[in-house]
Amino acid sequence: xxxxxxxxxxxxxxxxxxxxxxxxxxxxxxxxxxxxxxxxxxxxxxxxxxxxxxxxxxxxxxxxxxxxxxxxxxxxxxxxxxxxxxxxxxxxxxxxxxxxxxxxxxxxxxxxxxxxxxxxxxxxxxxxxxxxxxxxxxxxxxxxxxxxxxxxxxxxxxxxxxxxxxxxxxxxxxxxxxxxxxxxxxxxxxxxxxxxxxxxxxxxxxxxxxxxxxxxxxxxxxxxxxxxxxxxxxxxxxxxxxxxxxxxxxxxxxxxxxxxxxxxxxxxxxxxxxxxxxxxxxxxxxxxxxxxxxxxxxxxxxxxxxxxxxxxxxxxxxxxxxxxxxxxxxxxxxxxxxxxxxxxxxxxxxxxxxxxxxxxxxxxxxxxxxxxxxxxxxxxxxxxxxxxxxxxxxxxxxxxxxxxxxxxxxxxxxxxxxxxxxxxxxxxxxxxxxxxxxxxxxx
Amino acid sequence: xxxxxxxxxxxxxxxxxxxxxxxxxxxxxxxxxxxxxxxxxxxxxxxxxxxxxxxxxxxxxxxxxxxxxxxxxxxxxxxxxxxxxxxxxxxxxxxxxxxxxxxxxxxxxxxxxxxxxxxxxxxxxxxxxxxxxxxxxxxxxxxxxxxxxxxxxxxxxxxxxxxxxxxxxxxxxxxxxxxxxxxxxxxxxxxxxxxxxxxxxxxxxxxxxxxxxxxxxxxxxxxxxxxxxxxxxxxxxxxxxxxxxxxxxxxxxxxxxxxxxxxxxxxxxxxxxxxxxxxxxxxxxxxxxxxxxxxxxxxxxxxxxxxxxxxxxxxxxxxxxxxxxxxxxxxxxxxxxxxxxxxxxxxxxxxxxxxxxxxxxxxxxxxxxxxxxxxxxxxxxxxxxxxxxxxxxxxxxxxxxxxxxxxxxxxxxxxxxxxxxxxxxxxxxxxxxxxxxxxxxxxxxxxxxxxxxxxxxxxxxxxxxxxxxxxxxxxxx
Numbered sequence: 001x002x003x004x005x006x007x008x009x010x011x012x013x014x015x016x017x018x019x020x021x022x023x024x025x026x027x028x029x030x031x032x033x034x035x036x037x038x039x040x041x042x043x044x045x046x047x048x049x050x051x052x053x054x055x056x057x058x059x060x061x062x063x064x065x066x067x068x069x070x071x072x073x074x075x076x077x078x079x080x081x082x083x084x085x086x087x088x089x090x091x092x093x094x095x096x097x098x099x100x101x102x103x104x105x106x107x108x109x110x111x112x113x114x115x116x117x118x119x120x121x122x123x124x125x126x127x128x129x130x131x132x133x134x135x136x137x138x139x140x141x142x143x144x145x146x147x148x149x150x151x152x153x154x155x156x157x158x159x160x161x162x163x164x165x166x167x168x169x170x171x172x173x174x175x176x177x178x179x180x181x182x183x184x185x186x187x188x189x190x191x192x193x194x195x196x197x198x199x200x201x202x203x204x205x206x207x208x209x210x211x212x213x214x215x216x217x218x219x220x221x222x223x224x225x226x227x228x229x230x231x232x233x234x235x236x237x238x239x240x241x242x243x244x245x246x247x248x249x250x251x252x253x254x255x256x257x258x259x260x261x262x263x264x265x266x267x268x269x270x271x272x273x274x275x276x277x278x279x280x281x282x283x284x285x286x287x288x289x290x291x292x293x294x295x296x297x298x299x300x301x302x303x304x305x306x307x308x309x310x311x312x313x314x315x316x317x318x319x320x321x322x323x324x325x326x327x328x329x330x331x332x333x334x335x336x337x338x339x340x341x342x343x344x345x346x347x348x349x350x351x352x353x354x355x356x357x358x359x360x361x362x363x364x365x366x367x368x369x370x371x372x373x374x375x376x377x378x379x380x381x382x383x384x385x386x387x388x389x390x391x392x393x394x395x396x397x398x399x400x401x402x403x404x405x406x407x408x409x410x411x412x413x414x415x416x417x418x419x420x421x422x423x424x425x426x427x428x429x430x431x432x433x434x435x436x437x438x439x440x441x442x443x
Numbered sequence: 444x445x446x447x448x449x450x451x452x453x454x455x456x457x458x459x460x461x462x463x464x465x466x467x468x469x470x471x472x473x474x475x476x477x478x479x480x481x482x483x484x485x486x487x488x489x490x491x492x493x494x495x496x497x498x499x500x501x502x503x504x505x506x507x508x509x510x511x512x513x514x515x516x517x518x519x520x521x522x523x524x525x526x527x528x529x530x531x532x533x534x535x536x537x538x539x540x541x542x543x544x545x546x547x548x549x550x551x552x553x554x555x556x557x558x559x560x561x562x563x564x565x566x567x568x569x570x571x572x573x574x575x576x577x578x579x580x581x582x583x584x585x586x587x588x589x590x591x592x593x594x595x596x597x598x599x600x601x602x603x604x605x606x607x608x609x610x611x612x613x614x615x616x617x618x619x620x621x622x623x624x625x626x627x628x629x630x631x632x633x634x635x636x637x638x639x640x641x642x643x644x645x646x647x648x649x650x651x652x653x654x655x656x657x658x659x660x661x662x663x664x665x666x667x668x669x670x671x672x673x674x675x676x677x678x679x680x681x682x683x684x685x686x687x688x689x690x691x692x693x694x695x696x697x698x699x700x701x702x703x704x705x706x707x708x709x710x711x712x713x714x715x716x717x718x719x720x721x722x723x724x725x726x727x728x729x730x731x732x733x734x735x736x737x738x739x740x741x742x743x744x745x746x747x748x749x750x751x752x753x754x755x756x757x758x759x760x761x762x763x764x765x766x767x768x769x770x771x772x773x774x775x776x777x778x779x780x781x782x783x784x785x786x787x788x789x790x791x792x793x794x795x796x797x798x799x800x801x802x803x804x805x806x807x808x809x810x811x812x813x814x815x816x817x818x819x820x821x822x823x824x825x826x827x828x829x830x831x832x833x834x835x836x837x838x839x840x841x842x843x844x845x846x847x848x849x850x851x852x853x854x855x856x857x858x859x860x861x862x863x864x865x866x867x868x869x870x871x872x873x874x875x876x877x878x879x880x881x882x883x884x885x886x887x888x889x890x891x892x893x894x895x896x897x898x899x900x901x902x903x904x905x906x907x908x909x910x911x912x913x914x915x916x917x918x919x920x
Contacts, residue, residue: 347837379862385847
């Protein structure tokens with residue numbers, strides 16, 4: 001009744017047309033999935049605002065009128081990418097850099113050595129034809145149209161994506177850096193990432209999202225899907241860094257599934273965009289698998305963040321831990337919803353969750369919903385959430401030691417996010433630290 | 444120690460095997476008035492006419508019925524169970540006797556027996572300042588101590604209050620919970636009958652608790668009591684209510700609305716123990732408004748019913764208001780206790796605390812669904828939420844869905860939840876001291892519930908302990 005958005009699906013501008021060229025890409029099985037995803041997207045209503053995960057963000061934000069999508073002028077952003085690539089490759093701390101320019105161009109820098117050791121790092125479209133046995137087995141297994149309307153949108157239109165396969169036993173010591181740049185005003189992109197890490201293999205990935213519209217009145221749109229599989233005894237670290245431009249509307253669904261004895265570290269970091277809705281989930285599918293998540297976001301100006309995390313214990317004897325930090329200033333808002341679900345046959349699990357929100361001034365707004373769904377008794381599970389300003393006593397203490405107030409705030413905020421920063425590869429840590437500092441100074 | 448527990452267990456066995464014998468009896472009776480099944484504008488008009496209500500009230504009823512029609516069923520929570528409610532199969536109004544009695548002797552024998560079995564007159568003699576007993580739709584017995592009457596305290600059933608104090612009822616009715624609040628509040632507003640009305644004038648400390656007891660006897664009955672409690676400036680009140688119903692094979696619906704108003708500096712303690720039989724859908728809306736420096740303490744127990752959806756709410760509307768909510772849910776076999784608490788901070792310097800304890804046993808499911816909302820003007824708010832869940836049995840389920848919405852930075856909000864089973868170490872310790880495993884488990888569960896039971900009046904605490912012991916019997920595999 002009071003929700004005018006519900007009927008807008010009828011607006012044909014948002015539908016994927018039957019002749020969309022993206023639907024024709026890939027081998028036959030892939031085209032079939034794309035078509036089914038298109039049907040799912042077109043027939044699914046726009047999520048109702050009363051629905052659990054949509055209470056804080058208008059779904060219309062992520063619908064794109066295809067007739068209005070501009071397909072030009074990506075140059076400006078991509079110049080910056082070149083510079084970052086050079087820097088990354090020069091300091092030699094990476095296993096390689098993959099650049100994804102709004103899906104139009106995907107470049108591989110310094111990944112040859114890794115590929116020579118048996119890994120596959122390639123375009124997802126190429127992998128679909130060259131490694132169909134892998135891609136068909138894993139693609140769409142975790143993020144698909146059953147997840148929701150916007151996952152169906154990516155499922156139909158992704159073009160192009162990145163595919164990473166690490167064979168059994170291969171240990172990749174240095175992180176692999178993915179740089180994904182979005183287009184300017186009016187652009188829409190659907191990046192997709194599929195990672196399969198073989199048995200007893202090890203991989204660290206930094207997945208960095210940049211670019212996008214600089215103008216909030218003419219936003220750009222990114223709808224991203226990430227699927228990660230950690231096979232038995234694998235060790236995977238995945239850092240997602242979202243530092244997009246102020247006019248970006250970003251939607252992302254990440255799902256990882258880990259098997260027996262595997263460990264997974266997920267580090268969601270978010271700084272950019274006008275509206276950013278990200279959903280990170282790990283499914284613990286094998287005994288003795290372990291997942292931890294250390295997230296942080298820093299919002300300033302009028303930014304809106306809507307983050308979800310999921311730890312789904314499907315198998316018994318599994319352990320999970322989440323520590324999610326939120327810092328807000330100016331008029332920024334954040335909603336955090338974190339679910340731990342432990343299935344009935346997942347016995348002897350441990351799951352912990354913590355969400356802390358630091359509100360630097362009045363006018364900020366934070367919501368936190370840490371949820372538990374526990375379907376058996378043999379668990380140890382707890383969660384905690386706090387919200388509040390910086391403790392005035394801490395400021396007072398630092399002032400009394402001769403530190404000025406701005407510096408005191410900086411020290412306290414840095415301390416607040418340290419547990420998260422410690423999880424990030426060293427070369428990235430300084431950059432994240434500087435993002436935090438920049439935001440504290442109001443840039 | 445073990446002997447004591449054994450003795451206690453023996454006592455327990457004599458209480459009765461289960462709910463059916465203790466509360467589950469039913470009275471075969473002829474009703475003074477038993478309406479037709481289903482609800483529509485004619486039924487609403489008939490209820491209003493029989494009660495000889497003023498026009499403004501029947502207008503409110505009709506409006507509310509339209510709201511009920513227009514609102515969809517909740518799309519969240521246990522939608523599977525909710526969909527089983529057949530609104531057309533429910534009796535919306537049953538009047539057991541023609542007139543309410545003030546002397547226990549005048550109450551018809553069968554009803555008297557019912558409340559005797561439930562221990563109401565005994566409790567009244569022992570520790571209560573006033574008692575109201577509702578049977579189906581209407582209050583059948585009502586009494587209050589003379590000295591309280593003299594102080595100007597009004598304690599009546601809602602129907603009488605509407606007749607005798609229409610101006611107070613009109614001023615506050617629906618102000619805390621408007622008809623459009625939710626589908627079931629709308630249904631209650633359309634079909635309400637009975638419930639308690641209390642008004643405490645300024646500056647009076649009501650030292651003895653007032654109590655109401657609600658009983659559903661008939662099958663497919665819908666009980667829609669409406670309670671309105673106003674405690675004026677600087678006064679204090681403790682109100683207690685309890686609920687039971689017989690065991691039938693088909694379901695009855697209980698959709699109450701309870702509105703509490705604590706004016707400046709007032710204090711209300713509201714204690715409610717819901718022990719409906721396991722064929723009752725208990726979908727109630729309960730809310731309190733606390734004005735400047737007022738305090739609301741809420742003690743909420745959910746033991747019975749098939750599905751309970753109940754999220755008592757305290758709105759802190761005046762500076763310095765305080766809210767405290769202590770709730771406990773016990774979800775046994777086939778039960779779903781979807782309970783929780785809401786605290787709305789809408790004024791500066793307000794504070795609140797929620798403590799929720801739940802036990803899920805067998806395939807029972809206990810959910811905590813809560814909200815702490817801090818509005819823009821509510822500087823220096825303090826709120827803490829603590830949820831503890833205990834799971835007994837491998838198919839027990841516990842959910843926690845707390846929501847915190849904070850629009851102000853000068854606040855301190857904390858939330859914590861823990862889910863666990865009875866710890867092996869604790870069991871081991873107790874059994875090593877000579878307790879049987881059954882006894883040890885009982886001791887641990889009682890300890891878990893203690894912060895709650897110690898807040899109850901003695902009689903209720905004993906009753907609750909017995910119920911839990913009953914529920915726990917043979918819980919070992």
